[in-house]
Structure formats: C-alpha cells, structure tokens
Amino acid sequence: MLLTSLICAIAASASGVLAVGVQPGQIKHLVTFGDSYTDVVATGDQGTAWPVYAAGYSKTALHPFARSGATCSNNITFRPFPPVFGDQLPLYLMEASNGTLHLPPAETIYTLWIGTNDLGVDSLITGSNNASVVDVTGCMVDWVRTLYASGARNFIMQNMIPLQLTILYSANSYPNRFWAVERNTSDWSVLMNEMVLAGNKLTELMLQAVVPTLPGAHIALFDSHSLIQDIYDHPALYLNGTAPLNVTGCWNSCIAPFGGGDLVCTVQNGTARDSYLWADELHPSEQADRIIAREIALTLEGNNSKWSTWLS
Numbered sequence: 001m002l003l004t005s006l007i008c009a010i011a012a013s014a015s016g017v018l019a020v021g022v023q024p025g026q027i028k029h030l031v032t033f034g035d036s037y038t039d040v041v042a043t044g045d046q047g048t049a050w051p052v053y054a055a056g057y058s059k060t061a062l063h064p065f066a067r068s069g070a071t072c073s074n075n076i077t078f079r080p081f082p083p084v085f086g087d088q089l090p091l092y093l094m095e096a097s098n099g100t101l102h103l104p105p106a107e108t109i110y111t112l113w114i115g116t117n118d119l120g121v122d123s124l125i126t127g128s129n130n131a132s133v134v135d136v137t138g139c140m141v142d143w144v145r146t147l148y149a150s151g152a153r154n155f156i157m158q159n160m161i162p163l164q165l166t167i168l169y170s171a172n173s174y175p176n177r178f179w180a181v182e183r184n185t186s187d188w189s190v191l192m193n194e195m196v197l198a199g200n201k202l203t204e205l206m207l208q209a210v211v212p213t214l215p216g217a218h219i220a221l222f223d224s225h226s227l228i229q230d231i232y233d234h235p236a237l238y239l240n241g242t243a244p245l246n247v248t249g250c251w252n253s254c255i256a257p258f259g260g261g262d263l264v265c266t267v268q269n270g271t272a273r274d275s276y277l278w279a280d281e282l283h284p285s286e287q288a289d290r291i292i293a294r295e296i297a298l299t300l301e302g303n304n305s306k307w308s309t310w311l312s
C-alpha cells in the first residue's frame with residue numbers, strides 16, 4: 001500500500017503530472033446538495049435515497065443538504081422551494097463556521113446534482129422566467145467556486161439525466177401529477193433533450209476552464225446522463241425486480257384529468273418496484289438510485305467508476 005503510493009508519487013512527479021482524484025481511504029465525509037433526486041427526507045424514489053446508500057457503501061458520514069423542489073438559485077429560476085444558493089449553501093456555511101460541522105477539507109467530498117427543476121415545468125420548458133440553460137449551468141459551477149472559497153477541496157458534479165426519457169418529458173406522455181395542462185409532448189421532449197445535452201456540455205467545458213483557477217482541488221464529473229441512458233438501453237444489467245423490466249413506465253403511475261383533479265394511479269409493490277427505472281413520472285427508482293450510489297461510492301473511494309472522470 002505504502003509502496004504503491006510511493007511508486008505512484010514518483011511516477012507522478014517524474015512525468016510532471018499533478019495528482020488527479022482522491023486516494024483510497026482519504027474521504028470520510030459526504031456532503032450532498034441538490035433537489036428531490038438527492039433529498040434523503042422527501043425522497044424522489046419514495047424509498048431510500050442514493051446518498052444514504054452511497055455513505056453506507058463507502059463507510060462515510062453523510063451530511064445531506066439537498067432539498068426537494070430545489071433549483072440552483074431562485075434568482076435565476078424561481079420556484080418556491082429551498083434552492084442551493086440562498087438556502088442549502090448558507091445553511092452549510094453557517095454550520096461549518098459555527099462548529100456544528102467538523103469537516104476536514106482533505107477528508108470531505110461535496111456533491112451537486114441539480115437542474116431537473118431549473119429546466120422543467122414552471123421554469124425553462126414552460127418559459128416561466130427569463131433564464132436560460134447558460135445561467136443554470138453557470139450557477140452549478142459557481143457552487144464549486146463558492147465551496148472552494150470556504151475551504152472545500154473535493155467535488156463530484158453530477159450532470160443532468162436524459163430528462164426526455166422520464167414520463168413527464170417523453171413524447172409518449174400523459175397528463176400527470178406534475179403537469180396536467182395540455183401541451184405538445186413531442187415539442188417538450190425535443191426541447192428537453194436539447195437543453196440537457198447543451199447544458200451538460202456547458203458544465204463540462206466550464207468545469208475544465210475553472211480547474212486551473214482552483215489549485216489543490218479534485219473535481220470529478222459524474223456522467224448521470226450516460227448512466228441513466230445505459231440503464232434505459234440495457235435494463236437487464238441493472239434492474240432486478242420480480243415484474244417484467246420496465247424503463248418507459250413507472251411503478252407509481254398516476255393519470256390526471258386535463259386541468260387537474262383526482263389522479264387514477266397504478267402502483268406496484270415490494271420487489272416488483274426494482275424492475276422499474278422510474279419511480280414516478282419524474283424520479284428515478286430506488287434501484288436506479290442504488291446503482292448511482294454504487295458508482296458515486298466507487299468514485300469517492302478513489303476506485304474507478306466507468307461513469308466518473310476526474311478533471312483534477
């Protein structure tokens with residue numbers, strides 16, 4: 001172990017390459033920011049959220065700040081929920097400075113998974129504000145800068161999933177609990193696909209640009225987009241429930257009358273739920289979240305995940 005580190009150190013210095021990523025055993029604390037995809041109380045999967053699994057798999061202490069309904073900043077994409085800027089970060093910074101949290105920078109990693117609400121209904125896709133995906137992704141990268149300025153050094157940025165594969169934003173959608181107003185579902189899926197692809201590329205490019213300005217930082221980009229697409233394309237590699245595998249529907253499917261009103265729901269129970277990619281019309285299922293957790297755990301353990309790339 002010691003010898004391996006020594007050889008790596010020599011190899012790194014000999015080739016003039018700076019250390020990339022975190023080392024095995026280094027990370028002891030996981031601090032999470034985001035929306036319902038990451039909230040461990042109001043969980044989007046109606047089960048156990050991925051951070052709880054990731055902390056369990058990697059034997060790290062979890063400090064969860066993500067809140068359901070959040071956008072990156074209400075100054076950009078307003079929704080009446082606690083955003084990353086304006087709520088989650090201020091709470092974290094307060095707790096870190098007043099002694100509630102003791103998080104040594106080298107032993108702590110910070111994650112952000114945001115964008116679903118920013119791009120979604122009552123926001124960009126419905127033209128409900130004057131923001132664009134450029135503002136939203138700029139805000140994501142500002143999260144890294146803000147935490148770095150407060151002393152944080154290790155980061156995992158989770159990019160946006162192919163939201164046009166969720167029932168809410170698919171071309172074959174139906175009126176549901178998230179949107180029961182008539183719309184052109186083809187238009188929505190095309191636009192959502194474009195926004196997510198462009199946004200993810202912007203995040204990647206902006207992160208690459210910010211790396212040289214943050215000495216000593218280790219930043220991984222976690223490709224949620226490709227992972228969810230791979231689950232969609234190859235469900236048998238990931239889903240393991242007792243019902244037929246299903247990546248187009250959800251285990252808690254509710255059809256709304258146009259204009260709103262009583263939902264008509266079809267709900268799967270128990271082990272059947274692990275056959276689904278989606279829990280409801282917007283959220284990945286608990287089994288999808290276990291896969292995400294497994295890969296995030298590998299990343300923060302300093303092990304290779306196929307879905308993570310260390311930029312520094």
Ligand SMILES: *[C@@H]1O[C@H](CO)[C@@H](O)[C@H](O)[C@H]1NC(C)=O
Pocket residue numbers: 024025301302303
């Ligand atoms: C990395 O992965 C290997 C193989 O899955 C596992 O044996 C090892 O414990 C992991 N290392 C860490 C630091 O988690």
Ligand SMILES: *[C@@H]1O[C@H](CO)[C@@H](O)[C@H](O)[C@H]1NC(C)=O
Pocket residue numbers: 073075085086
């Ligand atoms: C949001 O706007 C408020 C009011 O203008 C301002 O005080 C605050 O600093 C802004 N927050 C961010 C994160 O830009």
Ligand SMILES: *[C@@H]1O[C@H](CO)[C@@H](O)[C@H](O)[C@H]1NC(C)=O
Pocket residue numbers: 091094095098099100
């Ligand atoms: C630190 O700040 C948090 C969040 O505002 C608060 O809940 C906690 O009581 C504060 N602790 C101390 C010791 O002031």
Ligand SMILES: *[C@@H]1O[C@H](CO)[C@@H](O)[C@H](O)[C@H]1NC(C)=O
Pocket residue numbers: 127128129130
């Ligand atoms: C967008 O900006 C225009 C021009 O400043 C303003 O009139 C409009 O109210 C804004 N729309 C929203 C949803 O904020």
Ligand SMILES: *[C@@H]1O[C@H](CO)[C@@H](O)[C@H](O)[C@H]1NC(C)=O
Pocket residue numbers: 184185186187
């Ligand atoms: C919905 O949008 C698609 C793609 O833009 C278009 O081809 C179709 O005609 C639209 N349907 C309706 C009913 O407007």
Ligand SMILES: *[C@@H]1O[C@H](CO)[C@@H](O)[C@H](O)[C@H]1NC(C)=O
Pocket residue numbers: 244245246247248249250251253266
């Ligand atoms: C997937 O689940 C939905 C319920 O959300 C159901 O309507 C659909 O028939 C299922 N598809 C397959 C291929 O089983």
Ligand SMILES: *[C@@H]1O[C@H](CO)[C@@H](O)[C@H](O)[C@H]1NC(C)=O
Pocket residue numbers: 267268269
């Ligand atoms: C799941 O459980 C609920 C509540 O008990 C029941 O109404 C529903 O029919 C069950 N779903 C299936 C597919 O058996």
Ligand SMILES: *[C@@H]1O[C@H](CO)[C@@H](O)[C@H](O)[C@H]1NC(C)=O
Pocket residue numbers: 240241242271272274287290291
């Ligand atoms: C599916 O696999 C996960 C591990 O990824 C396991 O925790 C879960 O219990 C499995 N589900 C079923 C229904 O066997």
